[in-house]
Amino acid sequence: MTDQKINILFLGDIFGEPGRLAIKNLLPRLKEQYSLDLVLANGENAARGRGITTKLAKEILASGVDLITGGNHILQVTEVYPCLNEKDSRVIRPCNFPKQAPGRGVGIVKSKSGVSVGVINVIGNMYLNGAADLPYDAIDDAIQKIRDEADIIVVDMHAEATSEKRAMGWYLDGRVQLVVGTHTHVQTADEEILPGGTAFITDLGMCGPYNSVIGMDKNIILKRFRTGMPQKFEIGVGDVRVCGIVCEIDLYTKKAVTISRICERE
Numbered sequence: 001m002t003d004q005k006i007n008i009l010f011l012g013d014i015f016g017e018p019g020r021l022a023i024k025n026l027l028p029r030l031k032e033q034y035s036l037d038l039v040l041a042n043g044e045n046a047a048r049g050r051g052i053t054t055k056l057a058k059e060i061l062a063s064g065v066d067l068i069t070g071g072n073h074i075l076q077v078t079e080v081y082p083c084l085n086e087k088d089s090r091v092i093r094p095c096n097f098p099k100q101a102p103g104r105g106v107g108i109v110k111s112k113s114g115v116s117v118g119v120i121n122v123i124g125n126m127y128l129n130g131a132a133d134l135p136y137d138a139i140d141d142a143i144q145k146i147r148d149e150a151d152i153i154v155v156d157m158h159a160e161a162t163s164e165k166r167a168m169g170w171y172l173d174g175r176v177q178l179v180v181g182t183h184t185h186v187q188t189a190d191e192e193i194l195p196g197g198t199a200f201i202t203d204l205g206m207c208g209p210y211n212s213v214i215g216m217d218k219n220i221i222l223k224r225f226r227t228g229m230p231q232k233f234e235i236g237v238g239d240v241r242v243c244g245i246v247c248e249i250d251l252y253t254k255k256a257v258t259i260s261r262i263c264e265r266e
């Protein structure tokens with residue numbers, strides 16, 4: 001560890017092929033522009049909007065993402081399970097999923113300058129159908145598990161309710177360096193550094209087509225909402241953006257120094 005600070009880019013949910021291509025195209029410039037040491041991204045929507053495959057995970061990692069987090073869709077494609085189960089897998093799923101679920105809820109990656117960054121994925125309970133435990137005990141256990149090995153810790157809190165994400169920010173303030181919300185695909189303007197030194201944002205936004213309803217074709221979604229009839233969803237087309245935050249963390253004080261939103265058009 002030579003540098004005193006580390007710059008981390010955390011990208012919001014990568015949505016389908018448009019999102020994957022956009023990060024591939026934009027990441028080299030973003031790495032240069034923000035002197036990035038590490039890139040993290042939520043990948044639960046990489047495979048046509050739902051789930052991720054091993055091939056697509058590899059593609060995203062090859063684009064320059066160091067570790068991929070998940071959410072309610074991460075187990076949608078069963079083919080990815082062996083990849084999630086690999087030792088030191090760089091694709092993780094929420095730590096409060098049932099024990100029987102494949103994969104792990106924590107991962108550790110090294111930054112360019114050799115800093116060990118622990119990443120924890122956790123999922124909320126409100127308005128999300130699933131069998132996940134409450135996130136609080138699970139995240140305490142996850143922090144305990146990696147606190148000796150990780151120089152700093154970053155958390156992806158995947159949840160529908162803004163209140164639940166905000167509450168997690170307060171719960172972890174001073175114990176981890178960065179808490180980001182994902183899942184709602186709409187970037188919030190509330191990024192800040194909490195009193196204990198933890199950087200926080202309620203939602204990172206999405207990497208994908210914004211000419212859509214949270215990634216899906218807007219006309220199909222409108223038809224579904226207006227008629228109540230099931231529709232075959234297709235991915236939206238156009239206005240592709242790459243959104244997330246850049247966070248600078250002081251490695252000596254173990255506190256975040258800055259957090260800035262980015263939302264770049266392809």
Ligand SMILES: [Fe+2]
Pocket residue numbers: 013044045071182183184185
């Ligand atoms: Fe998502």
Ligand SMILES: [Fe+2]
Pocket residue numbers: 044071072073158182183184
């Ligand atoms: Fe989600």
